[in-house]
Structure formats: structure tokens, C-alpha cells
Amino acid sequence: MMYAGVAKTNQPVRLDMRSDTVTQPTxxxxxxxxxxxxxxxxxxxxxxxxxxxxxxxxxxxxxxxxxxxxxxxxxxxxxxxxxxxxxxxxxxxxxxxxxxxxxxxxxxxxxxxxxxxxxxxxxxxxxxxxxxxxxxxxxxxxxxxxxxxxxxxxxxxxxxxxxxxxxxxxxxxxxxxxxxxxxxxxxxxxxxxxxxxxxxxxxxxxxxxxxxxxxxxxxxxxxxxxxxxxxxxxxxxxxxxxxxxxxxxxxxxxxxxHIDRLADDHDNALRLAEGLAQVASIHVNPDDVQTNMVFMQLPDGAADGLRNHLAERGILLGGGSKQIRLVTHLDVTQDDVALLVTEISDYFG
Ligand SMILES: Cc1ncc(COP(=O)(O)O)c(C=O)c1O
Structure with a gap:
């Protein structure tokens, strides 16, 4: 594997937030x-x-x-x-x-x-x-x-x-x-x-x-x-x-x-940032979200634990040790955003 720090899972993938490149053709x-x-x-x-x-x-x-x-x-x-x-x-x-x-x-x-x-x-x-x-x-x-x-x-x-x-x-x-x-x-x-x-x-x-x-x-x-x-x-x-x-x-x-609908990805990214901003111990600023990317700052040493915990639940996050990027796309719904906020807040809660 030549991709540093990106989670893989043996579980069926429920939600893939690594990039907007992961979409399935409709x-x-x-x-x-x-x-x-x-x-x-x-x-x-x-x-x-x-x-x-x-x-x-x-x-x-x-x-x-x-x-x-x-x-x-x-x-x-x-x-x-x-x-x-x-x-x-x-x-x-x-x-x-x-x-x-x-x-x-x-x-x-x-x-x-x-x-x-x-x-x-x-x-x-x-x-x-x-x-x-x-x-x-x-x-x-x-x-x-x-x-x-x-x-x-x-x-x-x-x-x-x-x-x-x-x-x-x-x-x-x-x-x-x-x-x-x-x-x-x-x-x-x-x-x-x-x-x-x-x-x-x-x-x-x-x-x-x-x-x-x-x-x-x-x-x-x-x-x-x-x-x-x-x-x-x-x-x-x-x-x-x-x-x-x-x-x-x-x-x-x-x-x-698929052009006009990019606005849905932007709305979902903002919704995600607003949800994560409520989670103590991580830092997300909704004001920083302009399009489909959210950056989550994590406490020292927490990234791998969170990534592995979510991967076991079929949720994939990208790499990074202090900061993890979350990307919304065609295959991420409002319900997925709510699920992710709940999973991350349960993990830190
Ligand atoms: C800003 C930017 N430019 C270029 C590329 C390269 O695209 P590809 O992965 O199709 O080679 C990427 C890929 O993620 C990108 O984010």
C-alpha cells in the first residue's frame, strides 16, 4: 500500500469521506x-x-x-x-x-x-x-x-x-x-x-x-x-x-x-461542520467551509484511533495526524452527515 495513513476496512463501506473521487457512477x-x-x-x-x-x-x-x-x-x-x-x-x-x-x-x-x-x-x-x-x-x-x-x-x-x-x-x-x-x-x-x-x-x-x-x-x-x-x-x-x-x-x-447539485455537497459540508463544531475535544470552524471540504483538528495522537474505530463501522476517513479532511460528494446524503456527527461525538463522548 502506497497511500500513507488512509483507512481501509474489511467491513462493507457505508460512508466514504476520503475524497469526492470515490463516487460510484449513477x-x-x-x-x-x-x-x-x-x-x-x-x-x-x-x-x-x-x-x-x-x-x-x-x-x-x-x-x-x-x-x-x-x-x-x-x-x-x-x-x-x-x-x-x-x-x-x-x-x-x-x-x-x-x-x-x-x-x-x-x-x-x-x-x-x-x-x-x-x-x-x-x-x-x-x-x-x-x-x-x-x-x-x-x-x-x-x-x-x-x-x-x-x-x-x-x-x-x-x-x-x-x-x-x-x-x-x-x-x-x-x-x-x-x-x-x-x-x-x-x-x-x-x-x-x-x-x-x-x-x-x-x-x-x-x-x-x-x-x-x-x-x-x-x-x-x-x-x-x-x-x-x-x-x-x-x-x-x-x-x-x-x-x-x-x-x-x-x-x-x-x-x-451534476453541476447544480454541487450546492447540495456544499450544504452538507456546512451541516457537517456545524454538527462537529458541537463536539468537545475536536475543533471545526463552520466559517471556514466554502465548498465540499471540512477540516477537523484533533487532539494529539487521536487520529489513528478515530480512523480505525470508524473504519470498523464501515466509515472511511482520509489521512492526517493532527487534521483530517472530510469531503462531501454525490454519495453523501444528509442522513450520512447526521450519522457521521453522531459516530464522532460518541467516540469522543
Ligand atoms: C487540485 C487537484 N488537481 C489535480 C488532481 C489530479 O487529478 P487525478 O487524480 O485525476 O490525477 C487532483 C486530485 O485529487 C486535485 O485535487
Missing amino acids: ADMRQAMAGAAVGDDVYGDDPTVNALQDRVAQLLGKEAGLFVATGTQSNLCATLAHCQRGDEILVGDSYHIFRDEAGGAAVLGGVMMAPVPTTSSGTMRPEDIANTVKPDDAHCAMSRLLCLENTVAGNVQTVASINQLAATGHAHGLAVHLDGARLMNAVVKLNTSAAKVVENVDTVSLCLSKGLGTPAGAVLVGPADFIRRAHRIRKLVGGGMRQIGVLAAAGLYALDH
Whole structure:
């Protein structure tokens, strides 16, 4: 097992709060997948993939889209399509591209990653970006790309903040990419259009298999020439897939049916935080909850005991020794939230 501190259980799973990636495709989504028209996507022949790519490009107000296997592959195709070997990307030091993608840009692209301090709300300060950009000096890697993220650990990055950071990047001659693994959570929370949120960034990765609830897939969007380069890189990293209209159909279904309902996940997360805030010995602040993530601070040494206790009852929590993240999603109901609050308060009570 290569996943530090994440609970497993031999019990039937009643409730899985580790991530919004754990959702099961619904019966209607499976039906849409089964009925999808497909073709060989390496030849560009899959009508459902083509429809999904066009649909996401339009949703995000960009020229073209590329369906890829995962969010990680999408960000990798993006960084490699933006950069050459010896270039550098600036990225928030808590962001997924920097911490959680196995160093792919460096390993496979010869691209250096320069971390920029991230604030508690998940943003970066323009002055920190400016200080991290390298001068035009033979000693330095060439700063080429600024990577943003939205949401960041459940925190919504506002349109004003994204625009300010994008303007900072552009003013320093950087292209700007946004990892929008959970972009639609931010869009629903901001009650605006997705295109507006990403208007001033050049390229965006949108995951379909987080809150949107598909079994796999992400779509990378941007200018047509960028997507042409990313398409070649997708092939290079072994991501040219064939009759994947079955997966793209799940994505189209999710765009039709699973965006507005993200508000339910946000409501459930708030309800959960309000319930847990009543439990003595742990600390949860409902004011910190913006979308579908709740962070629970635990007394020293309590995390493993709680995780194991709940796992024996078929409830899975994510890793962490002082803090555990709880994520609401398509398969978490209001009753599940009530159950979890009761179980945690009984454990500490
Ligand atoms: C912010 C963010 N970006 C990118 C990814 C990568 O997505 P995937 O797991 O599909 O590779 C994740 C996955 O959890 C994520 O949280």
C-alpha cells in the first residue's frame, strides 16, 4: 500500500469521506455510457469525445479541448505544452501540481518547479510571484508559466483574485494555467459562469471525476495551437486511448446533471461542520467551509484511533495526524452527515 495513513476496512463501506473521487457512477450515468456512440479517438473518430471536448471548451470560453485520462495527465500535458526543457513553472507551494503529481513536469519535461508561498485562503501574493520570477540571466532557468488552482483545499478563489494573479503572470511574460480539478465547485459557489472565472487565464484543466462524479477523465482547454501541442504530448505519455466515448458520455452526462447539485455537497459540508463544531475535544470552524471540504483538528495522537474505530463501522476517513479532511460528494446524503456527527461525538463522548 502506497497511500500513507488512509483507512481501509474489511467491513462493507457505508460512508466514504476520503475524497469526492470515490463516487460510484449513477444508474443513469451508466446508461448514458452504455449507449454512447464511439470510434477510435486516436484517429479523432470518436463523436462522443469530440462532443465533450467542444462542450467543455465552450463552457470555459476557450478555443479547443482535449479529453485526457486524469487531472494529473491534464496538468502534465499543459505544463509540457507550455514549456521546453530548462524552463520553469511558478506554482503555489500547497498546490497539487507541486506536491501531488509525482514531480511529472520535472521528471518527464525537464521543467523546474519554483514554489510560491500560498496563503491560508489558498491564494498567492502578486509580490511573491514577482519575487519568484527569474531575471533574464544565464544562471537561471527561464520562468515560463504560472500555475493557479481553484478550488484550493475547498477554498474558492474569486474572479478578482484569479484576474489579479493572471495579470501579474502576464505582466512578467508568463503564460497562465489553472488547475480546475474542482473549478465547478467554485463556479457554483460564486454563482457566476465558468467562462467568467477563467476568462483571463490561458489554459484550464477541468476534472470530471471529482465532484462531477464520473469514473475517469479530465478535459484540458486553451488556444487551438496549444491543444495541438498538448495532443502530441498526450500520445507521448501513453494517453492516446481508443473507444473512450463510453467515458466521454459520462462526462457529458455529468455536465448536464451534476453541476447544480454541487450546492447540495456544499450544504452538507456546512451541516457537517456545524454538527462537529458541537463536539468537545475536536475543533471545526463552520466559517471556514466554502465548498465540499471540512477540516477537523484533533487532539494529539487521536487520529489513528478515530480512523480505525470508524473504519470498523464501515466509515472511511482520509489521512492526517493532527487534521483530517472530510469531503462531501454525490454519495453523501444528509442522513450520512447526521450519522457521521453522531459516530464522532460518541467516540469522543
Ligand atoms: C487540485 C487537484 N488537481 C489535480 C488532481 C489530479 O487529478 P487525478 O487524480 O485525476 O490525477 C487532483 C486530485 O485529487 C486535485 O485535487
